[in-house]
Amino acid sequence: MSNVRARLLAVLLVLCGVLTVTGPPSATAGTALATAVPDALAFDGTPLTVSGGRFVDATGREVVLRGYDVSGEAKLAENGGLPFASVADARKSATALRALGGGNSVRFLLSWAYAEPVRGQVDTAYLAAATAQMGAFLDAGIRVYPDFHQDLYSRYLFDPDSWYSGDGAPQWAVDLGDYPDESCGICLFWGQNITQNGAVKAAQYDFWHNAHGLQDSFLAMAEQTMTYVRQHLTAEQFAGVLGFDPYNEPYAGTYDSGQTSRTWERDLLWPFYVRFRARMDAAGWQDKPALVEPNLFWNANIDSQRQEGGLLDAGTLGSRYVLNTHFYDQKAISAILMWGKAADGQYVTDFGTVRDRAAAAGTTAVVSEFGHPLTGTVADKAPTVLKAMYQSLDSRVKGADWWTTPAASGPVLSGQQWQWDIYHGRHHELMNGNPDKVLTAADAWNDEDLSAVRLDDSGQVTLRQDARLLDRLYPSATAGTTLAFTYEDRSRDGSTTLTWNPVPASLPNVAQLVGSGQYGLLAWRSNGTAAPTELHLPASFPTASTTVVSDLGTVHAPPAYTGATGIAAAPEPGGTGSRRLLLTAPDSGTVHYALVTNGATAPSASLLAAARTELSAWAAQKLG
Structure with a gap:
């Protein structure tokens, strides 16, 4: 720049x-x-800092971050775990994200599997490509926070003919576990594997208990990754890096005897974040916050899924941590728990919970994933669901009451919509390495379709949703x-x-x-x-x-x-x-x-x- x-x-x-x-x-x-x-x-x-429960810039201004997750392409093998096929594509995407999507920040997905394909050896070619792609967004004036992404722990848990796939841990990490053959039973949604697939549950359990030194290896790889990124960005680019999201959507797998979601967060998840924070410091990220996620079911809007948590026993998080959570309307996605569409104020309580928890923890919050399917049986709800989510990021007061009680609005929340994938509908992904299951449609990931953008036939980035909703x-x-x-x-x-x-x-x-x-x-x-x-x-x-x-x-x-x-x-x-x-x-x-x-x-x-x-x-x- x-x-x-x-x-x-x-x-x-x-x-x-x-x-x-x-x-x-x-x-x-x-x-x-x-x-x-x-x-x-x-x-x-200079970087942003956390002060007084807000993101603050060098001039003392309160900063709000809005943008997208870039991108679910990193879950796929077709581009080697990178969000983009090239730096040129990253630049094109960054320009469009700023100009068409109104974003000033992105959550940038990284892959443990590609960062450390051999235990103890980081792949500097992968890190170089990922860092260069981050640089394209930073040069466009877009702040970045990387995320070591995982879903269902690892793609290597799944068979070539499986209905589902995962991402995250490398094959060597899976091979250490000798896990049972994966099976979800009767699962209508890929996310049900989290609580129903024995292989996924056992692998997650092992990670949180540091079996085979898995967590030690992950943390060593993370420190090397962060050191590389800092050393290979310019000082001005690195100033635009907000912090790091250590682990996407953490979940216990299974609880130990007598353990609850809250005590799991206290005894296993929070100590992991403290260790990750120390690795950030050692890598030269000491002035940047760790954007830490509670257990993924903490703020679910289905009572049977909701779990006590939100890092309640971590004390005051302060300036070195940010409360980082996700929100999807599982009732609307289910097709049967919410028959109609979203309405004014639909999510003010859910997002109000995020505000309240961050305030109690002495920090700020970011909703680093939210979204809704754009095709399928529930796609007709997307315009109202997304409008209601953005409305609740803006204010904790619904529209009908806002002019009467504006002072109850609360802070404006930062958030990243899932997702911004320019390759939507143009993928060539061999699902679980199977040449007979080539995925090209939608997001090429477990039948998901949430990308706000695609490339048109002329190669230009085009919005798939109403520009009035996205560019705000x-x-x-x-x-x-x-x-x-x-x-x-x-x-x-x-x-x-x-x-x-x-x-x-x-x-x-x-x-x-x-x-x-x-x-x-x-x-x-x-x-x-x-x-x-x-x-x-x-x-x-x-x-x-x-x-x-x-x-x-x-x-x-x-x-x-x-x-x-x-x-x-x-x-x-x-x-x-x-x-x-x-x-x-x-x-x-x-x-x-x-x-x-x-x-x-x-x-x-x-x-x-x-x-x-x-x-x-x-x-x-x-x-x-």
Whole structure:
């Protein structure tokens, strides 16, 4: 990213246009462009840290990470356990993820099997390829956190003619166990192998009990991997690496006599994380958090699956650990436990549990996987399920109640949607090495179809879901503490536009300004940080059609940022063409608000002023 300033300036020049602005003197039309965007607006050469229960950047701003898991391709053998066939494909994917998907971060999948195919020997060719692919995302201004991924422990547990497959541990690790022939019995979903397949259960049990020194080998491999990544990224790239996810979806396999899910977390899972944390420190990752997952059934939404946990006995996690969990609506996926579609507020309780647990542990949280099948018998639920999940990441208050009780919103959660696989529908995977079972369709993994993207016939990355749902307005960096946030994306379920958070009739001028457009509203308390608050601007918010109503002023078609503008637009780092809205308020202890909408066409000064009056009164009453 050595040419980031030149790229940012080039995009800034494109943003110039005719501007209509009302408000304080700092928000004036036709402001001259500076020679470059200040350093605080690019990757600033320092990592994010965890402080006060938030991700915080070097300027003291509260950061929200949104993006995708990259990618389930790493589960497959066709590209040697890598997310991409080449660095060029990684660059193409990163550009699209930023510009089309609105992401500023990815969870980047790695494979133990390919990192250590021979016990005690890491494959530096694999690590070199994986590191170069990570670099493509970091160069696009996208923060990365690697994940040693596993599902069903290992592909080498499964027979060539099996109905299912796994990923994770190398063959030598499986050979040590002399496990029984795998069988899931009557299983409708691949995930049932976790609790029903004797081979999978026994292998997981062995790992957590360090049988044959398996865990020791994994940790040694992890340290070598992290050392390699640090040494082969530039300092600026490594600053964009958030931390490391040690182990995907941990589960006991089977419990010892008298053991519970909670005591398993206390006695086996948490000590593993402490050991992994020490390996991070030894590898030079001491300033980056471990993003640790509780047992995978902790926050399940089916009572028969839900288990006590959430690392309850780990004490205060603090700045060196992040609570990292997943969420899938198993009721909706089951087809029989939830007959209808998701509705406004469907998951506010589930995601509220994540917020509460992170707060009690003295850290922040990330929902590093969430999603829903896009084909099959339950695919018709996907538009509403995904909208409800994003809604609950934004706020713990459902849309119908948000304008009445915005102060109950809670922090905006970071999250990664599963998944971003550009090879969707174009795979060539020999399932379990079987040349007679070549998988090409969907995600080429146990009949899953969750990728948000694919390559079209011309080789261009194309969204498979509504862009209004995926490319969202969100506060990527807040100069202070977020008090409340909501985003009405107006995404679609077929031909129906979903509006779960309409502007109330008590704010008629705001409602007129928004009309049938999309809108978001952020309220925050400043903390004296000089750097601006930033919101990602979706492609559906072109600068010329974006309106902002704030206590900082009112602006239609925000001017380009110069470092001295109260409300402005600027490119996001990485040269992908994505943009952000900047709100500068270098005071402390003040409650600010900003409504951002694309629903207005050349709004009058009187309408902007009336909307501002309404919002100011609302903020004073509801936010204090």
